[in-house]
Amino acid sequence: MINKMPATAKTPEVNIDNQNGKIELSGVIIPENPMIFFGQLELIIEECKLSSEKLNFDFKLDYFNTGAARYLYDMFKKLKDHPKCNVNWYYEPDDEDIYESGIEFQQLSGLNFSFIKK
Amino acid sequence: MIKSLDKSVIEIVLNKRDDFDNFRYKLEIAFSQICNKTKKKLLIIATELIQNNIIHNNSNPCKLKIFNKDRFLILEMAQTTDKNKIEIIKKIINSINCLDENSLKEKYRNNIINCQGNNVGNGLILCRLKSENPIMLSFKRCTDADRYQLRITIKITNYDK
Numbered sequence: 001m002i003n004k005m006p007a008t009a010k011t012p013e014v015n016i017d018n019q020n021g022k023i024e025l026s027g028v029i030i031p032e033n034p035m036i037f038f039g040q041l042e043l044i045i046e047e048c049k050l051s052s053e054k055l056n057f058d059f060k061l062d063y064f065n066t067g068a069a070r071y072l073y074d075m076f077k078k079l080k081d082h083p084k085c086n087v088n089w090y091y092e093p094d095d096e097d098i099y100e101s102g103i104e105f106q107q108l109s110g111l112n113f114s115f116i117k118k
Numbered sequence: 119m120i121k122s123l124d125k126s127v128i129e130i131v132l133n134k135r136d137d138f139d140n141f142r143y144k145l146e147i148a149f150s151q152i153c154n155k156t157k158k159k160l161l162i163i164a165t166e167l168i169q170n171n172i173i174h175n176n177s178n179p180c181k182l183k184i185f186n187k188d189r190f191l192i193l194e195m196a197q198t199t200d201k202n203k204i205e206i207i208k209k210i211i212n213s214i215n216c217l218d219e220n221s222l223k224e225k226y227r228n229n230i231i232n233c234q235g236n237n238v239g240n241g242l243i244l245c246r247l248k249s250e251n252p253i254m255l256s257f258k259r260c261t262d263a264d265r266y267q268l269r270i271t272i273k274i275t276n277y278d279k
Contacts, residue, residue, distance in 0.1 A: 066244055070230050108231065
């Protein structure tokens with residue numbers, strides 16, 4: 001089943017395909033309290049894990065604030081233990097910030113990212 | 119590229135709940151004529167400053183002013199705050215200003231790895247990294263003795279000029 005969490009002014013659109021273990025985030029993550037959004041995302045990930053042995057993430061982010069950065073790091077660290085997790089990190093060719101953040105998350109979490117130009 | 123800022127000043131005033139909920143749209147519209155690289159820096163710095171105000175200063179009204187001066191883009195954030203917060207902000211900014219780029223990046227990483235809860239403390243570090251210049255702070259007492267008018271000024275080296 002394909003589900004969608006619509007974007008808000010401070011959270012990204014999340015597209016979920018449980019059957020195929022696909023989760024796509026696009027937009028910005030700038031809530032003042034990131035715990036709420038990342039709590040929901042954690043539930044989505046757990047549901048996906050029940051339906052599919054693979055987990056495929058597409059991150060198409062324009063920006064995330066410093067509060068969200070810590071939650072993204074926590075999430076990637078947890079995902080590192082998943083045997084079949086794939087992270088696609090999309091970036092605009094002129095957006096060094098998003099590209100370098102992806103590199104940093106990869107290094108800090110130990111999870112392998114695929115970097116894809118938009 | 120930043121023609122719109124050559125002669126004019128961008129001013130964004132955030133007063134009410136709705137302004138704080140949708141501040142990103144206001145910033146995007148205000149910065150729409152600015153070249154991408156500079157716009158991105160402004161968006162990052164403005165977002166972090168506004169959210170600091172929302173989180174630590176009860177969303178008190180604030181005013182953001184952006185203008186050109188010499189080879190710098192100046193971003194000024196003005197807000198009122200409690201007397202007891204002045205010393206805390208002063209201490210944080212002083213500690214950030216004395217670090218070089220590598221130390222700032224290391225502190226940023228350590229905060230991501232080690233901090234618990236929502237208050238990571240990386241907002242002003244990121245502002246300093248993006249601006250490549252020290253963060254300036256000025257304040258004066260309001261008529262109400264316990265309140266202070268606070269101004270955070272961030273200079274961004276303008277490579278587009």
